Amino acid sequence: MSDEVQPGFVRVRLDLSYDGTGFHGWARQAGGKRTVQGEIEDALRTVTRSRETTYELTVAGRTDAGVHARGQVAHVDLPGEVWAEHREKLLKRLAGRLSRDVRIWSAVEAPPGFNARFSAVWRRYAYRVTDAPGGVDPLLRGHVLWHDWPLDVAAMNEAAKALLGEHDFAAYCKKREGATTIRTLQELSLVRGDDGIVTATVRADAFCHNMVRSLIGALLFVGDGHRPVEWPGKVLAAGVRDSAVHVVRPHGLTLEEVGYPADDQLAARNLAARNRRTLPGAAAVEGCVTCD
Secondary structure: OOOOOOOEEEEEEEEEEEEEHOOOOOOOOOOOOOOOOHHHHHHHHHHHHOOOOOEEEEOOOOOOOOEEEEEEEEEEEEEEHHHHHOOOOHHHHHHHHOOOOEEEEEEEOOOOOOOOOOOOOEEEEEEEOOOOOOOOHHHHOOEEEOOOOOOOHHHHHHHHHHHHHEOOOOOOOOOOOOOOEEEEEEEEEEEEEOHHHHEEEEOOOOOOHHHHHHHHHHHHHHOOOOOOOHHHHHHHHHHOOOOOOOOOHHHHHHEEEOOOOHHHHHHHHHHHHOEEEOOOOOEEEEEEOEEE
16 A cells, blocks of 8 residues: 655644544544544645645544544645645644644654554553542543542552553454454553542554543453452453443543654554554454554
C-alpha cells in the first residue's frame, strides 16, 4: 500500500488538543453531527479559502464520543501553493476560526515517510477516577469518573500484570469486521495522587475499539473487591467478551501522547504497521496492527 504524497502537495503534521465533551468522536459523520475531524477540516477549508475542496485529515488515534486528547497527532496533505501562502499565519487563523474546545498547537512540514497513524509506535492514554465519598470536584467533573466504592490501587496494579505484553485482546474489544484484536500492551499502571485521584496510564502500540475503557472497567472491579486479582487475566485468556466487564464512561479518558520513531525509520514503520498480524502458532489475521 503506497503512502506517497502526491506531486505538488506537502504533508503537514498537526499537533492538537481537544475537550471531547461536545464532540461525537473524532471521525466525520453524516447527518451534521459535530466531530473533531469535521470541525478542523471545515476550519482549514475556510482559512485557506478552498471553498470547494476539503483536505482530509489522517489521525494517530480515532477517539470516541466524549474522549479527550491532550497530545493528538494528525496529518493533512495540502497543495504546495496553499501551504506556501498560509504556513506562516495558519495557526493564528485556525485559532480564530476553531471553537475553544479544540486547539492546534503546531503545523509543520512532516519528514519523508511520516504518516500520523501508521508511523506511530505507541499511543499513551490516561484514565482518571476518584473514589472520594463526596464525589468529583465540580471543576473536574468532565474529566474524572466517580467510582462510589473504595479502590485498592495495589490490587489493581497486581491484576494489570497479567494483561501486559502481546495478546489477542478480543475479550476487551468491540470486534470490527476485518480488523485484528492483537495488540501489545506496553504499560498498564495506576497511581493515586495527593488529591486522591487515581490515574491509570495505558500505553500500547495501538488500541482496538473500547479496549482502554474495558480494561479499566475490569480493574475497577478488582479494586473495589468485586472480583479477585486473577480475574482480568482469566477474562483475557478466555478470548471472548465477558458481560461482567463494563466499558467505563468516556469522559475519564484522555489521549496524552503519541510516540514516533526517528525520522529515518518513519517509512519502515509506516509499511510494517500495515502488515497482517499473528500470534505465534496462529493463522494469519486480516487487518493491520494499528486498525482502531
